[in-house]
Amino acid sequence: MELTHFDEQGNARMVDVGEKAETQREAVAVGRIQMNEETYQAVQQGSMSKGDVLGVARIAGITGAKKTSDLIPLTHNINLTKVTLDFKLYPMTREIEASCTARTFGRTGVEMEAITGVSIALLTIYDMCKALDKGMEIGQIYLQKKTGGKSGDVYNRRQVRKED
Amino acid sequence: MELTHFDEQGNARMVDVGEKAETQREAVAVGRIQMNEETYQAVQQGSMSKGDVLGVARIAGITGAKKTSDLIPLTHNINLTKVTLDFKLYPMTREIEASCTARTFGRTGVEMEAITGVSIALLTIYDMCKALDKGMEIGQIYLQKKTGGKSGDVYNRRQVRKED
Amino acid sequence: MELTHFDEQGNARMVDVGEKAETQREAVAVGRIQMNEETYQAVQQGSMSKGDVLGVARIAGITGAKKTSDLIPLTHNINLTKVTLDFKLYPMTREIEASCTARTFGRTGVEMEAITGVSIALLTIYDMCKALDKGMEIGQIYLQKKTGGKSGDVYNRRQVRKED
Amino acid sequence: MELTHFDEQGNARMVDVGEKAETQREAVAVGRIQMNEETYQAVQQGSMSKGDVLGVARIAGITGAKKTSDLIPLTHNINLTKVTLDFKLYPMTREIEASCTARTFGRTGVEMEAITGVSIALLTIYDMCKALDKGMEIGQIYLQKKTGGKSGDVYNRRQVRKED
Amino acid sequence: MELTHFDEQGNARMVDVGEKAETQREAVAVGRIQMNEETYQAVQQGSMSKGDVLGVARIAGITGAKKTSDLIPLTHNINLTKVTLDFKLYPMTREIEASCTARTFGRTGVEMEAITGVSIALLTIYDMCKALDKGMEIGQIYLQKKTGGKSGDVYNRRQVRKED
Amino acid sequence: MELTHFDEQGNARMVDVGEKAETQREAVAVGRIQMNEETYQAVQQGSMSKGDVLGVARIAGITGAKKTSDLIPLTHNINLTKVTLDFKLYPMTREIEASCTARTFGRTGVEMEAITGVSIALLTIYDMCKALDKGMEIGQIYLQKKTGGKSGDVYNRRQVRKED
Numbered sequence: 001m002e003l004t005h006f007d008e009q010g011n012a013r014m015v016d017v018g019e020k021a022e023t024q025r026e027a028v029a030v031g032r033i034q035m036n037e038e039t040y041q042a043v044q045q046g047s048m049s050k051g052d053v054l055g056v057a058r059i060a061g062i063t064g065a066k067k068t069s070d071l072i073p074l075t076h077n078i079n080l081t082k083v084t085l086d087f088k089l090y091p092m093t094r095e096i097e098a099s100c101t102a103r104t105f106g107r108t109g110v111e112m113e114a115i116t117g118v119s120i121a122l123l124t125i126y127d128m129c130k131a132l133d134k135g136m137e138i139g140q141i142y143l144q145k146k147t148g149g150k151s152g153d154v155y156n157r158r159q160v161r162k163e164d
Numbered sequence: 165m166e167l168t169h170f171d172e173q174g175n176a177r178m179v180d181v182g183e184k185a186e187t188q189r190e191a192v193a194v195g196r197i198q199m200n201e202e203t204y205q206a207v208q209q210g211s212m213s214k215g216d217v218l219g220v221a222r223i224a225g226i227t228g229a230k231k232t233s234d235l236i237p238l239t240h241n242i243n244l245t246k247v248t249l250d251f252k253l254y255p256m257t258r259e260i261e262a263s264c265t266a267r268t269f270g271r272t273g274v275e276m277e278a279i280t281g282v283s284i285a286l287l288t289i290y291d292m293c294k295a296l297d298k299g300m301e302i303g304q305i306y307l308q309k310k311t312g313g314k315s316g317d318v319y320n321r322r323q324v325r326k327e328d
Numbered sequence: 329m330e331l332t333h334f335d336e337q338g339n340a341r342m343v344d345v346g347e348k349a350e351t352q353r354e355a356v357a358v359g360r361i362q363m364n365e366e367t368y369q370a371v372q373q374g375s376m377s378k379g380d381v382l383g384v385a386r387i388a389g390i391t392g393a394k395k396t397s398d399l400i401p402l403t404h405n406i407n408l409t410k411v412t413l414d415f416k417l418y419p420m421t422r423e424i425e426a427s428c429t430a431r432t433f434g435r436t437g438v439e440m441e442a443i444t445g446v447s448i449a450l451l452t453i454y455d456m457c458k459a460l461d462k463g464m465e466i467g468q469i470y471l472q473k474k475t476g477g478k479s480g481d482v483y484n485r486r487q488v489r490k491e492d
Numbered sequence: 493m494e495l496t497h498f499d500e501q502g503n504a505r506m507v508d509v510g511e512k513a514e515t516q517r518e519a520v521a522v523g524r525i526q527m528n529e530e531t532y533q534a535v536q537q538g539s540m541s542k543g544d545v546l547g548v549a550r551i552a553g554i555t556g557a558k559k560t561s562d563l564i565p566l567t568h569n570i571n572l573t574k575v576t577l578d579f580k581l582y583p584m585t586r587e588i589e590a591s592c593t594a595r596t597f598g599r600t601g602v603e604m605e606a607i608t609g610v611s612i613a614l615l616t617i618y619d620m621c622k623a624l625d626k627g628m629e630i631g632q633i634y635l636q637k638k639t640g641g642k643s644g645d646v647y648n649r650r651q652v653r654k655e656d
Numbered sequence: 657m658e659l660t661h662f663d664e665q666g667n668a669r670m671v672d673v674g675e676k677a678e679t680q681r682e683a684v685a686v687g688r689i690q691m692n693e694e695t696y697q698a699v700q701q702g703s704m705s706k707g708d709v710l711g712v713a714r715i716a717g718i719t720g721a722k723k724t725s726d727l728i729p730l731t732h733n734i735n736l737t738k739v740t741l742d743f744k745l746y747p748m749t750r751e752i753e754a755s756c757t758a759r760t761f762g763r764t765g766v767e768m769e770a771i772t773g774v775s776i777a778l779l780t781i782y783d784m785c786k787a788l789d790k791g792m793e794i795g796q797i798y799l800q801k802k803t804g805g806k807s808g809d810v811y812n813r814r815q816v817r818k819e820d
Numbered sequence: 821m822e823l824t825h826f827d828e829q830g831n832a833r834m835v836d837v838g839e840k841a842e843t844q845r846e847a848v849a850v851g852r853i854q855m856n857e858e859t860y861q862a863v864q865q866g867s868m869s870k871g872d873v874l875g876v877a878r879i880a881g882i883t884g885a886k887k888t889s890d891l892i893p894l895t896h897n898i899n900l901t902k903v904t905l906d907f908k909l910y911p912m913t914r915e916i917e918a919s920c921t922a923r924t925f926g927r928t929g930v931e932m933e934a935i936t937g938v939s940i941a942l943l944t945i946y947d948m949c950k951a952l953d954k955g956m957e958i959g960q961i962y963l964q965k966k967t968g969g970k971s972g973d974v975y976n977r978r979q980v981r982k983e984d
Contacts, residue, residue, distance in 0.1 A: 003206050004309070005292045006215035011742070012292075018737035018759050024346060042167050051170035055340070055544060057402045059551045060237050062342055066397055066405050068777070069722055071231070071284055072291045073224050073715045077722050077735055079405055081346035081435060087340065104345050105435075107737060107761075111292050119283050119302075120235055127236045127276050128169045128176075131702055134310070134318045138195070138283075139303030145702060146298070154298045174548070175578070178554055182516060182573035188838060219708060219832070223715045223893045226834055230889055230897050233558055237551045241558050241571055243897055245838035245927060249605050250831065267838050269927075271573060271597075331534050334543035340620075359630070365620045370495050381500035383668070383872060387729045387879045388565050390670055394733050399559065399601030399612055400619045401552050407733055409674035409763060414667070431674050432540045433763075440619050447611050447630075448563055453563045455604050456497045460645045462638070466523070466611075473716055474626070482681060501908070504875070506882055510844060510901035510923050526860055561886055565879045569886050599901060599925075659862050661948045662871035685957070698823050716893050721937035727887070728947045729880050746930055768947050776891055777938050777959075783892045783932050784825045790966070790974045794851070794939075795959030802954070810954045 005074045014074050020107040026147030030099045031141030032090075033122045039133040040094040043125070054087045057098070057124040058114035061085040064120025065102055065113045072116065078106050080113060085121055098122055099144070109149050115141060169238045178238050184271040189312030193278035194263045195305030196254075197286045203297040204258040207289070221262070221288040225249040228284025229277045233238055236280065242270050244277060249285055251303045262286055263308070273313050279305060333402045342402050346434040353476030356428045357442035360418075361450045361470030367461040368422040371453070384416045385452040387428070389413040392448025393430055393441045400444065406434050411450055426450055427472070429455060437477050443469060497566045506566050512599040515641030520590045521606035523633030524582075525614045531625040532586040535617070546579045549590070549616040553577040556612025557594055557605045564608065570598050572605060577613055590614055591636070603635050661730045670730050676763040681804030685770035686755045687797030688746075689778045695789040699781070710743045713754070713780040717741040719778025721758055721769045728772065734762050736769060741777055754778055755800070765805050771797060772807040825894045827903040834894050845968030849934035850919045850959030852910075853942045859953040860914040863945070874907045877918070877944040881905040884940025885922055885933045892936065898926050900933060905941055918942055919964070929969050935961060 004015050035043070044054045062083045063130040067092040069077035087096055100117035122138045129136060146154040165227070168179050206314045207217045226247045233241035246267040251260055264281035266274040293300060310318040332343050363371070371381045390411045397405035410431040415424055428445035430438040450466045457464060474482040494509050527535070536547045554575045561569035574595040579588055592609035594602040614630045621628060638646040660671055691699070699709045718739045725733035738759040743752055756773035758766040779792045785792060802810040824835050855863070863873045871899035878950045902923040907916055920937035922930040942958045949956060966974040 002296075003208050003210065003217065004291055004295045005217075005220075006210070007740070008458065009211070010215045012714055012718070013738070013741075014739040016738035016759065018761055046167060046170070046174070051167050051174045052176070052544065052547060053167065053169075055547050056169075056176050056551055058238055058340055059548055062236070062340070063398075063401050063555075064235055066220070067235070070186060070719075071224070071228055071235075072288050073220055073719050074288075075736065077405065079434075079735065080342070081404065082344035083342040084335070085341075105346050106735075111294060112287070115302075116287055119287060123276070123280055123283060124236050124238075126279065127239055128167055130275060130307075131168045132166075133747075134307060134319050136306065137303075138279075138305035139301075141302035142296060142300065143294075149315065155455075156299050158293050171526070171576070176550055176574075177577075180574035180595065182597055186653070216708065216711060219711050220715055222832055223712055226832070227719075227890075227893050234555075237555050240573065243571065243899065243926075244834070245896065246829075246836035247834040248827070249833075267836065269838055270571075283616040330541050330624075331538060331545065331620060332623045333545075333548075338538070338543045340544070340548050370504070374495060374498070376522070379495050379502045380872070380875060381495065383875050384497075384504050384565055384879055386668055388563070389874055390668070391726075391729050391883075392563055395563070396601055399552070399556055399563075400616050401548055402616075403599075403619060405761075407735065408670070409732065410672035411670040412663070412667075413669075438570060440507060440615070443618065443630075444615055447615060451604070451611060452564050453606065454568075455567060455683050458603060458635075458811065459496045460494075462635060463648050464634065465631075466607075466633035469630035470628065471622075471626060477626075484627050491599070499904070503904075504878055504882070505905075506900070506903040508923065510925055561882075565883050568901065571899065597898075623898035659866060659871050659873065659948055661876075661949045662866070666866070667869045668872070668876050702823060702826070702830070707830045708832070709821045709825075710822065711833050712825075712893055716891070720891055723891070727880070727884055727891075728944050729876055729942075731947060734933045767950060768943070771946065771958075772943055775943060779936055779939055780892050780894075783895060786931060786963075788822075790963060790975050792958075792962065794935075794961040794983070795957075797958035798956065799882060804881075812955050814954055818942060819977075 006136050012074060017076060017107040021062055022105060023148045024080030024105055025109050026103045027111040027114040028145040029118045029143050029145045030097055031118040031122050032095045032097045033125050033136055033138045034095045035129055035136045036133045037094055039129045044089055052080040053128045055124055057121040058085045060124035061098055061100055061121030068113045068116045075112050076108050078104050080104050085117060109146060111146055178220045181271040186271055187194060187312045188269055189273050190267045191275045191278040192265045192309040193282045193307050194261055195282040195286050196259045197300055197302045198259045199293055199300045200297045203293045207271045208253055209253055217289055217292045222249045223283040224288035225264055225281040225285030229291050232277045236276055240272050240278050242268050244268050249281060261285060272304030273310060275307050275310055343406060345435040349434055350433060351476045352433055353437050353444040354431045355439045356429045356473040357446045357471050359424055359446040360423045360425045361452050361453050361464055361466045362423045363457055363464045364461045365422055367457045372418055381453055381456045385449040386413045387443040388452035389428055389449030393445030396444045400440055403440050404436050406419050408432050413445060437474060439471050439474055447490045493537050504566060508601040513556045514597060514599055515640045516597055517601050518595045519603040519606040520637040521610045521635050522589055523610040523614050524587045524589045524629045525628055526587045527628045528623060528625045529586055531621045536581055545620045547618055549613040550577045552616035553592055553609040553613030557609030560605045560608040564604055567604050568600050570596050572596050577609060601637055601641050636655060637651060673732060673763040678761060678763055678770050678779045679804045680761055681765050682759045683767045683770040684757045684801040685772040685774045686753055687778050688751045688753045689781050689792055689794045691698050691785060691792045692789045693750055695785045700745055707779055709784045713777040714741045715782035717756055717777030719771040721773030724769045724772045728768055732764050734760050736760050741773060767799050767802055832894060837896060837927040842927055843968045844925055846923045846927050847931045847934040848921045848965040849938045849963050850917055851938040851942050852915045852917045853945050853956055854915045855949055855956045856953045857914055859949045860901060864909055873945055873948045877941040878905045880944035881920055881937040885895045885937030888933045888936045892932055895932050896928050898906030898924050900924050905937060931963050931965060931966055
């Protein structure tokens with residue numbers, strides 16, 4: 001097996017998807033940011049009343065998903081037909097989980113769009129909270145689901161942790 | 165304590181840094197991507213001979229750090245005087261660690277540039293390896309060091325894991 | 329009736345257009361900028377000989393229409409098949425009217441592309457004239473026509489003012 | 493008097509600001525969007541509970557202000573030290589007024605950043621409401637205040653309308 | 657014969673391609689950069705071991721090709737299905753030739769994408785070598801091949817120079 | 821002598837300019853495009869009356885110079901204080917020469933901004949003329965002048981050709 005983004009000489013390339021069929025393709029990616037109690041409370045309360053951190057992060061993530069081909073060198077520029085971003089709050093572990101769903105009707109998958117949307121959303125939360133907590137950590141970013149396309153559907157399940 | 169990116173009415177804003185002093189500021193952020201054995205081998209060998217995944221990711225990360233103010237809504241657009249990206253390989257855990265150092269001589273810190281550089285580099289590795297491994301995970305992204313500026317220097321140390 | 333850019337929980341989203349039919353879609357938007365007599369004369373003369381303000385504004389507007397999905401968070405990134413920008417001069421009221429026509433063959437309308445093209449063109453005129461007139465006003469920006477797509481054609485007619 | 497963005501041959505240029513002094517500069521621009529009653533109610537209610545149109549428009553406007561030099565051809569790329577966006581609701585006329593304040597410590601003014609921020613915010617409101625009202629109008633966009641720099645401060649006052 | 661990017665009044669426009677057929681389209685463009693012996697050696701050795709100038713230039717060129725519609729005002733924004741960039745070294749003349757192949761399945765050609773990819777790759781080589789050689793020259797940039805589309809295939813052959 | 825854009829391990833980096841002095845820096849770059857007689861005539865006549873190819877190319881080049889740090893991976897993002905673009909027509913050889921002057925007050929030179937401005941202007945001419953001439957060639961792009969900064973001024977003179 002080989003890395004498809006390189007030719008036989010080892011040179012990076014944008015792979016040819018011109019012969020692939022146009023189909024409905026969807027991807028869902030998730031990721032988390034963990035913060036201290038005080039910051040977690042500020043975000044949680046903000047999302048209910050004033051200072052809507054997650055509302056800003058949602059817009060940044062959706063916009064970020066649209067920028068994927070500008071950020072990741074060998075990705076194809078494609079037309080997304082849908083992008084949504086949701087957040088779940090985990091008070092026990094003071095984590096916020098971002099989940100991004102991307103869709104296209106096209107010749108190549110949208111995993112990178114979903115995972116980029118998640119990453120930019122989490123970075124935006126980080127930015128808005130960094131004055132309160134300089135020790136936050138972003139992690140557990142992975143592809144949860146991928147459907148459409150020749151290579152078959154993919155479902156990644158992570159073990160549910162007790163505290164969730 | 166409050167989220168500084170919101171005014172008293174809870175409206176998001178780009179905070180005023182016009183009165184802050186221009187100083188040398190530096191930030192270092194790190195993050196990791198974990199993959200299966202086969203993919204890890206492909207990346208490791210590529211970085212020595214053909215198919216230089218990390219070389220591509222380094223360029224994407226440096227370019228990404230320069231795009232920070234376009235990606236993260238409330239960040240200031242600043243002039244970076246230096247950006248570097250390094251990678252460390254952890255064969256025991258099949259992880260690649262990206263480390264990004266950003267510098268400016270300016271009125272606001274460069275944490276977001278360093279952490280964005282790390283994130284885009286890791287996403288680029290993900291993109292180039294996703295044909296081989298659909299279960300990779302990006303994580304442990306945090307600020308390691310931040311110097312310069314009024315709020316004082318910051319050093320975050322994570323426990324060194326045995327396998328490292 | 330509801331704002332379609334929000335889900336049931338009130339969270340912003342890029343709406344799903346994946347099921348919509350691909351059709352020819354066109355939109356025309358207009359807008360005006362009003363300036364003092366001296367500035368109006370400078371623009372009018374420039375467009376005939378030296379200092380072609382409207383030529384620069386036309387290029388900025390066409391380029392701006394192509395950037396719509398990067399500027400307006402919840403718009404879809406689409407492929408425009410045509411963009412034109414025209415100007416009309418109204419000496420009685422010292423106004424310049426910009427009119428932008430955008431077309432696509434796709435799943436969603438191009439109103440935002442047309443209206444963004446108009447806005448960027450007017451802002452560019454503002455920029456080039458602001459040394460002469462600091463009291464200019466941009467206004468009367470609206471969608472004049474929209475055809476193609478399921479929701480039916482739209483024609484907005486404003487009352488013709490005497491001085492036009 | 494002449495258009496400064498053209499040389500003696502009438503060729504467009506980015507004017508030289510290298511000799512100008514670095515000073516604190518601020519600009520405030522405003523603009524409005526008018527809509528039908530139903531849509532106005534949806535926006536007003538959304539900004540209190542679900543479907544925060546103005547929250548999304550605020551982020552788009554702040555981000556848009558940072559993109560000014562990419563949108564308006566002859567503007568200088570500058571480092572903004574502050575950007576804020578506020579909204580006022582006028583129920584009598586079913587208008588929403590956006591007001592953008594931009595600041596820099598630099599060699600050239602920030603009028604275009606303020607007025608671009610206002611325009612992008614209003615376009616974003618338009619986008620989110622266009623399913624409800626296809627006859628909205630954007631207008632009354634002008635520079636309200638400009639301070640700092642050699643050419644002197646500018647204050648534009650529009651007649652207060654009765655219904656305001 | 658006329659310049660198609662202008663209407664009858666001489667106003668620039670993005671031409672309408674909405675009625676053109678969707679077909680497989682490909683373009684190949686080439687270009688060269690010439691440098692002094694020392695710099696040429698540094699690039700040549702780098703591409704084998706340390707300091708991979710051409711690897712960086714390849715990524716910049718591929719990314720640049722994707723930005724074409726943002727750089728060249730009247731081009732259509734299209735979805736590329738493939739982009740590759742290759743380099744050939746000419747020791748006799750101390751030249752590096754970049755060759756870019758772009759493909760799309762769409763309504764308009766990809767010449768500009770190929771030629772922009774070549775140009776950005778050569779500019780990147782220039783940037784990385786300019787500390788060693790301030791007299792480099794970029795040239796011989798032309799379209800080598802263009803297939804697909806109604807206007808027929810194009811093949812440009814330049815005389816092979818002896819030293820090649 | 822070494823390529824400064826790589827560290828001791830051969831890894832690409834954005835070099836540190838934080839310790840360099842802020843000075844006035846200027847660069848002038850030139851380049852040419854050669855075309856067939858018919859196309860040359862169309863451009864020459866257009867620049868006098870209808871169809872102003874060079875006017876569009878000038879705007880694209882100035883805008884392109886501002887995008888340099890987004891296009892060329894290891895360049896610093898800097899604030900340009902001036903950009904101008906001029907054209908000279910050479911009827912004997914059917915060439916158009918673009919000349920771009922860039923200035924900054926900063927810590928690093930503006931060669932890349934000047935040479936990128938020239939390249940984008942020439943690519944824009946190519947785009948607008950390619951329907952008439954599919955054999956055009958872009959070339960002779962080099963740095964003509966560079967002043968300011970520690971490394972000393974640079975002047976590159978090419979032999980004046982008879983036909984010029």
